[in-house]
Amino acid sequence: ISSVEELKIFRNSLAEHDYAGETILLTQDIDIKKDDDIGMVTTEWNINSGSIFEGYFNGQGHKISGFYDNKAGLFNNIGKDGVITKLTLDVDVAVEGTGYAPLANIVGGKIQYCGVEGAIALTIPKDSTSSGGVTAFIYKLNAKVYSENKYPPYVADSYTNVDIKMDNYSNYPADISAFFTRTTNTKLKVPYAKNLYAGGTYTYNCLSENKSKANIWCAYITHTYVVGGTIMHNLTINGDCDLIKMEGEDVVL
Numbered sequence: 001i002s003s004v005e006e007l008k009i010f011r012n013s014l015a016e017h018d019y020a021g022e023t024i025l026l027t028q029d030i031d032i033k034k035d036d037d038i039g040m041v042t043t044e045w046n047i048n049s050g051s052i053f054e055g056y057f058n059g060q061g062h063k064i065s066g067f068y069d070n071k072a073g074l075f076n077n078i079g080k081d082g083v084i085t086k087l088t089l090d091v092d093v094a095v096e097g098t099g100y101a102p103l104a105n106i107v108g109g110k111i112q113y114c115g116v117e118g119a120i121a122l123t124i125p126k127d128s129t130s131s132g133g134v135t136a137f138i139y140k141l142n143a144k145v146y147s148e149n150k151y152p153p154y155v156a157d158s159y160t161n162v163d164i165k166m167d168n169y170s171n172y173p174a175d176i177s178a179f180f181t182r183t184t185n186t187k188l189k190v191p192y193a194k195n196l197y198a199g200g201t202y203t204y205n206c207l208s209e210n211k212s213k214a215n216i217w218c219a220y221i222t223h224t225y226v227v228g229g230t231i232m233h234n235l236t237i238n239g240d241c242d243l244i245k246m247e248g249e250d251v252v253l
Contacts, residue, residue, distance in 0.1 A: 002027045004036045007064070011039035011051075011074075019055030020081060026059040032066035040069070041076040054079040059087025059114070067102065067118075070095040073138070075104040080142075080153070082109035091118035091162070098124055098132030098170075101139035102162075107180075108142035108153045119163045126169040126208075133175035133214075136160035136200065140180055155179060159197035166214065167205045173212040176202045178235065204239035213240055 001007055007030060032038055041051040053075050067074060070093050078084060084103070091102045102116055122134040137160050141153045160178050168174045175181055178198035204214040216237055 001025065001030070004030060004032055004038060007032075008037050008039035011041050014051035014053060014076070015042045018052050018079065020079075022055045024055055024057045026057075026062045026064070026087065029062045030064045032064065032068065034066070034068060036066075038067070038069060041072045041074075051076040052079045052082075053077065054081045054109075056083045056085075057087065058085055061086050061088075063088040063090060065090040067091045068093055070100070073100075073102045073104050076106070078104050078107040078109045078111070078138075078153075080108040082107075084109075084111045084114060086113045088115045088117065091116065091120060093119070094121045094123075095134070096123045096125060098128050098130055098174075099134065099139065101135045101137065101180075104138045106140055106142050107138050107155070110154060110156075111138070111158060112156045114158045116160045116162055119165075121165045122167070124166070124168045124170045124172075124174055128170035128172060131172040131174060132170075133177065133181055134164055134166055135177040135179065135181055136162035136164060136198070137177075137179045155193045155196065157195045159199070161199040163201045163203075165203045165205070167207055168212065168214065169207045171208045171210050171212065173214065174204075175215045176204060177216075198235050201236040201238065206240050211240070 001010055001024065010024065064074070064087070067089055068091070074089060075084070089103055093100065093102065100120060100122055102120065103111070103114070116137050120134055120136065124132050137158070138155070141155070164176055166174060166176055179193065179196055202216055204216075206212060206214070
């Protein structure tokens, strides 16, 4: 992939092709303009649905700048054999809905040596019927694939430096997360994240009638744990929020 056009073709192709056993290389930096067509991925929150990537995506240290898709992240579902590595994604996204993640919705494979930068603004409308939130990286890890693999899905050696603003008009609480919000199996205890750095400014505006607070997470931890020097650092919090520290080592607030 060396151009916006080739990125569009790749994203569109994920609806029909999972790239299992194939390698995709980003051969140069890509600068996306607001009027560029960047294709679309089929978005599903089900772990076995939507556009699933099972290949090896190597960004080779390059950056995709100006990513603006407010319907889905760069990927939808990273399958159990999928790998994303050495990629930086710069985003400028404004979303109206209940949730968003810029890199991927669900990850059952591996993400390593990646970064997300830029800005995300999420507006949760008053008529929303569920809780929501936004993350600066991926939405959730698919821990169910651990029963099929010898290793769990995980995120390692990566960073986020994203300014997030969330305006919540609904009567449901919402979360802001630096890396991911939850797993799809909260009963499974597996190590799945290490050596993570979070930066940026997170602003939560509570505009609902019941004044629901937001939770700010470095990583959502429920019956699972973070291992190996996970760090939350240089993160500025604005608004009426509850700051929740993760389990793990070397936590810096």
